[in-house]
Structures are given as structure tokens and as C-alpha cells.
Amino acid sequence: MTIVYEKSKGLTDVPFHYCPGCTHGVIHKLVAETLVELGVLGEAIGVAPVGCSVLAYNYFNCDMQEAAHGRAPAVATGIKRALPDKVVFTYQGDGDLASIGSAEIVHAAHRAEKITTIFVNNAIYGMTGGQMAPTTLVGQKTTTSPLGRDEDLCGRPIRIAEMLATINGAKFVERVSVDTPANVRKAKKAIKRAFECQIKGEGFAIVEVLSSCPTNWGLTPVKALDWLRDNMIPYYPLGNFRDFEEGK
Amino acid sequence: MSKVLMKGNEAVGAAAIKAGCKYFFGYPITPSSEIPEYMSKALPEAGGVFLQAESEIAAINMVYGAGGAGARCMTASSSPGISLKQEGITYAAGAEIPCVIVNMMRGGPGLGSIQPGQADYFQSTRGGGNGDYRTLCYAPASIQEIVDLIIMGFDKADYYRNPVLICADGMIGQIMEAVEFKEPKKVDLPPKEWATTGTKEERKPNIINSLYLQAEALQIHNSNLEKKYKLMEENEVMYEAYGLEEAEVVLVAYGTTSRIVKTAMKQAEQKGIKVGIIRPITLWPFPYDVFNTIGNNAKGILTVEMSAGQMVDDVKIGIAGKLPVYFNGTQGGMVPTPASILADIEKIAGGTK
Numbered sequence: 001m002t003i004v005y006e007k008s009k010g011l012t013d014v015p016f017h018y019c020p021g022c023t024h025g026v027i028h029k030l031v032a033e034t035l036v037e038l039g040v041l042g043e044a045i046g047v048a049p050v051g052c053s054v055l056a057y058n059y060f061n062c063d064m065q066e067a068a069h070g071r072a073p074a075v076a077t078g079i080k081r082a083l084p085d086k087v088v089f090t091y092q093g094d095g096d097l098a099s100i101g102s103a104e105i106v107h108a109a110h111r112a113e114k115i116t117t118i119f120v121n122n123a124i125y126g127m128t129g130g131q132m133a134p135t136t137l138v139g140q141k142t143t144t145s146p147l148g149r150d151e152d153l154c155g156r157p158i159r160i161a162e163m164l165a166t167i168n169g170a171k172f173v174e175r176v177s178v179d180t181p182a183n184v185r186k187a188k189k190a191i192k193r194a195f196e197c198q199i200k201g202e203g204f205a206i207v208e209v210l211s212s213c214p215t216n217w218g219l220t221p222v223k224a225l226d227w228l229r230d231n232m233i234p235y236y237p238l239g240n241f242r243d244f245e246e247g248k
Numbered sequence: 249m250s251k252v253l254m255k256g257n258e259a260v261g262a263a264a265i266k267a268g269c270k271y272f273f274g275y276p277i278t279p280s281s282e283i284p285e286y287m288s289k290a291l292p293e294a295g296g297v298f299l300q301a302e303s304e305i306a307a308i309n310m311v312y313g314a315g316g317a318g319a320r321c322m323t324a325s326s327s328p329g330i331s332l333k334q335e336g337i338t339y340a341a342g343a344e345i346p347c348v349i350v351n352m353m354r355g356g357p358g359l360g361s362i363q364p365g366q367a368d369y370f371q372s373t374r375g376g377g378n379g380d381y382r383t384l385c386y387a388p389a390s391i392q393e394i395v396d397l398i399i400m401g402f403d404k405a406d407y408y409r410n411p412v413l414i415c416a417d418g419m420i421g422q423i424m425e426a427v428e429f430k431e432p433k434k435v436d437l438p439p440k441e442w443a444t445t446g447t448k449e450e451r452k453p454n455i456i457n458s459l460y461l462q463a464e465a466l467q468i469h470n471s472n473l474e475k476k477y478k479l480m481e482e483n484e485v486m487y488e489a490y491g492l493e494e495a496e497v498v499l500v501a502y503g504t505t506s507r508i509v510k511t512a513m514k515q516a517e518q519k520g521i522k523v524g525i526i527r528p529i530t531l532w533p534f535p536y537d538v539f540n541t542i543g544n545n546a547k548g549i550l551t552v553e554m555s556a557g558q559m560v561d562d563v564k565i566g567i568a569g570k571l572p573v574y575f576n577g578t579q580g581g582m583v584p585t586p587a588s589i590l591a592d593i594e595k596i597a598g599g600t601k
Contacts (some may be wrong), residue, residue: 012453042449045317057455063444065316065456068339071309074301078313078321079444081297082271086446104309107302 008032021214021221047072049096052126070101073108094135112169112203122213130216165241171203173242177210202244251426257282263398270296271321273310279418280352283324304329308336315345316456318443324350338377342458346405352421355581363581364418369558373532387502391425419504486529493543495524501552512589539566548596
């Protein structure tokens, strides 16, 4: 019998704790497959964030460090400087990266730190129970924006990929989504390219992945993907913002 | 090796390199800025990496990453910068990451001053960050001692898998003294099999972590940490003490202040007052037991600090109510004078304090 699909050896056998319909599982799978396909699983050191993916260190089948809220890029910097031949990545959510850790991500990019960041944007704080994130859309209701995000009160949602693409040291920046099989395939390609950017020694690489949060959005898994497509993608356009081979 | 004249902050860097420190992550702050300045030149020459972080928070988290990857690494700062680093220090303690953190204390709270201070005693000896944890805390009183303690501190950090604090003050950082860099003693240390260096797909993943979602698991982790701290209390106490048996007055001071009280002690002895001295070298673990060796002539204890009297609590624990404990202190970067200490000694000896 031919095996047509099996779980990536880049993942451990531990069952995910994620809510039904959450796309973290898909994104974990893409990262794990990429590490295996590039032949770097044994060289990889990941940094897990605080938030829904806080337990990522239990799922990736490689060495992992847990970081304080937002500090993953600084922790990854320490690892990469100590072990420049290893493949170092951070896996961070939007509260972690776009809020408390905004300084760390900007300066890791600014230094052209040779690390890869997987940035999962679901427009809300998941683990802490559905509060407003810097990425929450205008009008979007959360437990700390019960009447919907008010632009006058808290500004417009921050576009991380666009912002980091203005920084010289960010050598690969792309925004993808995992709402459809076609987009999942594109996301895989971008993640692979982001790791290649590091392996080739080009500099900082980030993939922003638009992700769903059925639990805190109060939607079914399928409706959540529709909401992502209808509301997030228009504000957070998909596409490549920077590629290390530009201009070559 | 012959002695060289060196500024305290530069000696910190030279000592770390001598101890095998390969990575320094820091952010400038007065009065400790010569440490990153020295490292930016000397560390690359020694085959290491100096990186100026975007903040003290980033610097300590870089130390966490490099330390977790098995490297000998260090950061240094001064009081307000150390406050920012407390987040990383509690994480490093929780995840058992060896590293050395130098604090050239200045006046506080808040921005305070840039002159020497000792008011980070509580922060340094009681944790500083959240949770139940302890860090070895050394208080050098000379440039030679800071060099020796840093070299030893790296071994202690590796031995216990724990952050080590060097609590000096702006005076130690800024003065110049003759110093000798002895060849570090070889210490048998366990291999860092726990470090995240890549599995090579030959072993199970290593995880550096301080999260234990199950209450029982966290309790087990914390009681293991406590056992480690107990071992430190049993084996790592360091102090200098003399004249305790005959003393009428016992002075307790550390770091820069301990140098000043020695002048006052000599002046008191010229006036016929017998004075003993206890100088804690480890602020944690604190040398409580030495207080039991104070003789029957003692009328009181005088604690001298550049703070509002933070070490007084530990002195009271040490003496356990057997003698009155008095305090002489300065703040705001002021340094206690021998004259004011002498006046207190005379009052305690004469029974008028």
C-alpha cells in the first residue's frame, strides 16, 4: 500500500491543545514539513511565544526555548549569535509580536538578524480570552472593545508586514493566509523561502500568516474562515513585500 | 602575572573574558557604560561576540537565548537598567539558565542619580522578579575582588544552572586600582547536555522553559529549585570578619561602604574602643551564622549602607534579638563619612545611642 500522507516527523506525537477550527495546527504542520524538506530539523532551534502557541515547544520535534511575552526575537538573537550555523526560528502571535514585543521584532529585523519569524495574526488575543490586539480590525468586537474597536480611541490596526518591509535588514517579508487549500500551499512556499533566506545567510525573514480564531470570534470554524477572507484579507493584503533576490 | 592598573568597569570585562565568557549583550547606562565599551573591542579580539541590544530587556533575553544554547554569556547594567532586566532574570532562574549579571548600583528609586548607591539590596537578595527564586549575589569591595568573583561566578552559574548577580556600585565601577588576573582554577562542571544545540536527529529535543501549567508539576519544579538554593546556602556563604570576640561595637557593611567603615574602625581603636567587622561578600546567601561568634563585650551592631537600611533586616535575622541593631546610612549617591560612623561607634560604646 502506498502512503499518500503521514504526519511530518518535524512534529512530535503530542496532540495539539488548539481549539477546534483554529489554524495553528495547519501552520505548525507547514513549518515542520519545511524543516524536514530543507533537511534542517536536527539543526533547528525554535523559540515559542506567550499566548495560544505557548506550548509550541511540545509540538515541534526540534530543540526549543520558551520566551517571555514578546521577547522571542531577542532570545532567538542570543541563540543565533551563539550558534550561527543553526537554523533559528520564532513562532509568535499578534499580541506577542505586534504589541508587547514590537521593539524586539523591529530591532531583530533592523540588525538583519539571521532568524526566521512565523507571525500568526488572528486579530485577537486568544489565550487570555479574546481581548483586543493591535491587529484587531476597526469595529471588531472583543472583550476589551465591547462596542467594536474605536479608531479614535485606539488607532487603526497595525500592518506588521508592511512596517517591517520598510526596514533594510528584513530580507524576506510575505503575508499569506491559510483559509483555503490553495492559500495553504502558497503559505508553505513562503515559509520555505523564509527559511531559505536564513540558511543562505541573507538576513531577517518573516511570514505573516492570517489565521482564524473561531472560539473568540464566536463563529463556527467554516464561518471563521469566511470572516477571515471577507474582513481580514481586504485590510491585510496577501503578497510578497520583500524578497532577498530582488534586484539581483 | 604582574599587576595592572585598571578601571573597575574595564576589569569586569577583562575578568569575564578570562572566565571564558564569549557573548556579551548590553545597553549603556551610567555608571556602568565602560563595560559594554570595553567588551565591544576586547570580546571580538578574544573570538567572542559583543552586541548592543535595543534595550536592557532585549539584552537579558539575548543572554537567556545564548545561555540556553550552552554559551558562557553576560550582561551588565546599573540600577534602573537592572530593574528592566528583572523579567529576564526570573525567566532565567525558572528555566535554570546559567549567566552572570553585573549591577553597578546607583541611587534610586526611579532614575535616582548616577552616583554610587546600595539600595538594590532587596531587589538583589529577595528575587526582584516574580516567583520563588534566588540568585547568588556577590558584593565585591575592590577591583581585585570583582575580578576574582566574576571569574568564580561563571563557574558557580554553570555548576548550579542559575543566574549569578555581581552587586557592585558606581564607586567600584569608576575607580582605578592595581589588579592581578590569575589563571582560573579548573573546576569540574557537568556537561551542558540540557542545552538547545540542535538534536542532529540523534536525541530527543531539549526544551528550555519555565512554564508548568499543572499546579503539581510547578510545585515539584519549585521544590527542586528550593533544594538547589538550600545547597547554595550551605556551601556558598562568603564573608570577611574580624575582631568579633573582643568587640564592643560590631560594624556590618559591604562593598564600597565596607572600605569606609574600616577607616572609622581604626579611628575608634585609637580612642580605645574595640570594634569588630562583618563584611558580607555574598549578600545572598547572607552570612547569618557569623553573628553567633560575636563576644559578650558587644553593646550593639552598627549597619552602614548607602540606602535607607535594607541590609538591616538580614542583620536583625543574624543577631536574633541578642543585641540592638543601629543604622548609619546615606542616599542619593552620597557616601557615608568615617566621622559620622565614628560618632555612632562612640555613642554605642558609651551607651548613649
